[in-house]
Each structure stands twice: as C-alpha cells, then as structure tokens.
Amino acid sequence: MKPSISQAESLAFLGPVCAVMSLGFIVPLGFIFFRSFTIDGVFTLEGFRSLLTSPLFVRVFWTTLEISLIASIVALAVGYPVALHISRQSERVRSLYLIMVLLPFWTSILVKSYAFTVILGDAGLINTALRALRLPQFEMIFNRFGVLAASTNFLVPFAVFPILANLLAQDPNLGKAAEVMGAGPLRIFWRITFPLSGSGVLAGFILTFVLSLGLFATPALLGGRHDMMMANLIDFYTRDTLNWNAASAIAVILLFTSAVLLLLLNRVRGTEKFA
C-alpha cells in the first residue's frame, strides 16, 4: 500500500527545491527571454529578425542541424549492435558489459574531446602511424570529420540505453514461438526484434539529437571555422561582441527546438508497445 503525505507536508518537502529552482533557473530563463525580446529595454522583434537574416547565424544553424543529424545516425548505428549484444547476455555478464558503456558515459566530455585532438591531430596517433607505414595522411582535426568523430563517441552511450531498455522489455516468448515454428536467428531478428525495437531506436535518435544540438567544447576543440555550432555562437556573442540580445535570441531558438523534440520524445515513449 503506497503511503501518501498531506498537502502541507508536500509543500514542506518540495518547498526548498522549488525556491532554489525558481531563483536559480526559472528567473534566469526569464532573463534570457527578456533579453531576447528587448533591446535597451524596449520590446522589439528586431533582434530575432536581424539574427534570422544574418548569414553567420543561418550557417551556424544549419551546421548544428547537419552535425546533430549525422552524429545521431552514426551513434545509433554504432550503439544498436552494442545494445543487441548486451541484451543477449545473462544478467551477470550484462553488468560487466554495461560498465564498458558506463565508463565512457561518466568520463568528462572535455577529456574525450581532448583525447580526440591527440588521436586525430597531424602529429597525432593515426597520422603518425600512417606516416610510419608510408601511407598518405589525412586531415582529421579542425574540420567536420573531427567534430563528428568526437560527437559520435560522446553520443553512443546515450543511444545504447533506450535501445537496450526496449530490447530487454521485449517478450521472450515471441522469439521462442518463432524458433519453434522454424525461423532461423536472422529471420527472428529481422521480423520480430528489429521492428519491435523501433520505438527504442526513435527514442535514442531524439535523445542523441537534442544532446548534440547543445554541443560546446567538441566543436570548439575539433572543428574549423565552418563547424561552429549554436552554443559556440552564443559564447561568441556573449564574450566577444557583448551582443546580449543576439545571444539570448539564439538561446531561445535552441531552447524552443529542444523543447519540441523532447515533447516528441515523450510521445514516442508513451506509445511503446512490446507485443
């Protein structure tokens, strides 16, 4: 029987966190909205208009979407076999495999991005090895490839978790029934497991896409001038040009895009069926 507490008690438990979150989060968000819709205190949409027509923002916006799209798809492609493999293990072995996903998950993204600068740099690991083998070298850093490699690396664990959750929740009797009726492992996968994992894949995609939109250190460390993402642009407007209005406007656009995607994610999660 689930106990419940009175209204007054609820307020006592929830009060402190609500107070802190109002002061530390809601109000700051309010500041962003205020700054984006006003210039020198006057309400105006001029900030948004000049932003949406500026070539810099348009390019950064599309770059952000492109990078997010590609990184998410690759992360899903890499993460799906991982989730599949883990889901097929016994419970004890599964924990060991999960550690191999959780360790990179809990490693700082700054450390991982820095590691990629070492691996992909001109004097870095891969190119040094290629040089030693007298093979042609590649430019893998300060360009789109570098950003995508490091972003994908960061996103894979986030792709694995929803897919794994879905696979583990699938009804084992389906596979048994199919096997008894003569289906081989490949057919069981293609006709049963994969289609049922659709909502997990979709959830993983939306999650990685939203996370990728907000990337900051990765494009800064590994990208070139044409790989600037929205978070970097916000930083630029805040630090270098002190254009609060533009920075806030970009933040609002980023927030809006993420919110829409997260609502979509919620819908996907709500419609999950496992047989």
Add this chain to the structure above:
Amino acid sequence: MNSPARKLNLGAIGKPVHWRFPLTGIMAWSAFAFLLLPSLIIIPISFGNKNQIVFPPTAFHWDLYYLFFTTSTWIAATTQSAKVALLSTAIALTLGTLAAYGIERSRLRGKQLLLVVLLSPLLIPGVVTALGLYSYFAVIGLSGSTTALVMGHTVFLCPFVIVTVSAGIKELDGSIETAASVMGAGRFKIFTAVVLPQLRPSLVSAGLFSFLMSFDELVISWFISGAQTTTLPVKMYSSVQTETSPILAAISTMLTILSVIICLGAEGARNLRKKAVAADS
C-alpha cells in the same frame, strides 16, 4: 521441422544461445574499443615526453604530473572545483532527496507538471542554462563568485538527484512508513528514521555522481566563473590552445581515474542495496 524433443537453450530474450551470432559480437566489441580508446590512449601519453606529444611514448616520466602538482594555478583551479563540487553536491542532495520524497509520496494535483519543471535543467542544453545564469548573476552582482558557481551547479544537480533518489524510493516498502505513522511518528521522524536509512545506497550513488558531474562541468562554469574562481575544466578548456606541454594529458588521466573510482564506488553501493534487499526477503 524442429523436433520438440530438442531442448531449447534460451538466453536473455529467448534467443537460442547455441548459435551465438558472431557478427553482433564483433560489431559490439569494435564499438567498445571505439568508446574506450580515447580515454585509454591518453594514459601512456601522460607518462611520456614533457614537451610534446609523442606516440608511441619512448620513456616513462612522472614529469607532467610533477608539473601539475607544482603549478599553483592548476592546484588552485582543482581546489576550486572540489570546493564547488562538495558544496553543490551537499545542497543538491538535501534539496533533491526531500523533493524526491515529496514527489513520490504526495497527491498534489500539479505533480507531473512540477516534475517536468524540476527536471528541465537536465533536459535543456547546458549553454541555455549557462547564459541565463550569467545574465542573472551579472544583474544581481554575483558574477564570477564562488556563490554563483555553487548555485549554478546546484541547479543542474538537483534534477539528477531527484531522478536517482526517486528510483530508490519507488523500491521502498511503503507499509513500513505507514506502520511508523500508525505508531505515532511524525513525518520528519518517519523521514529521518525510516526512509533515509533505507535510501542509503541511492544517496551514496546520487552523491558520488553529482560530485563527478559538478567536478567535470564546463559550460555553466565557463560562463559564470571569474579569473579568481576558475574551475579545473574551465582552465583546461582555455589552456588547450595556449598550453604547450601535454600537461592536459596528465590532468585528463587523473580525471578519468576519478570517473573510474566513482563508478566503482557507485557499483559497490548498488551491490550493498542488492544485499540489503536480499536480506530482507
């Protein structure tokens, strides 16, 4: 036609184990290598040449680590990160645990909406939270202070604590609390004497990971820290272009080791909970 007399050896999701599909395993292990490689590769480099990145490393020195521990700016940044992380974790654990209990046990009507609002810092891009905090602190004059950092970190740690502790509360046997209240215990007493002890593993886990998240946090700190209050990730980030020695490799290795220790600690806490649950049943 499969003979019914053949014994089906079934794995986790009913997949017959006797055919071990090797392709999935190969792909998975390649993925694991890809995931673990960056963190691992930094380790030998941190023990290598002091002046430039050389791979494969030709020697084994502690030079870079020595350099780190003797440079006051790096130590100051590390101390600042630890200070902010400890304070934010302590506050977030307190607020978040109270809130998680409140959410799980209350029958307020706007509960779902409130939960979404409370969890939103986790869901929106960090740079948005960072910009908001920066604008806000600039106006109220706290810009660049440790207080601002602690507040900023607490804001993004609270939702994480709420999620983690809520999961723990969901597994509790509520009838113990009901029994306690029937026996006359007030809500505060029930919370501290009945609920919290049972939540110890969740609290340890939430605390450890919150500390790690705060310690590694870059974006919010980048926006709101000042020259005197720089945290370690902020200093690392600003040093990437300017720092000539691969000291960042040594720092990265130490941070990776921190992550490993915390993961193992949290795993230990999880096993403690499993033992406690097993002992009760």
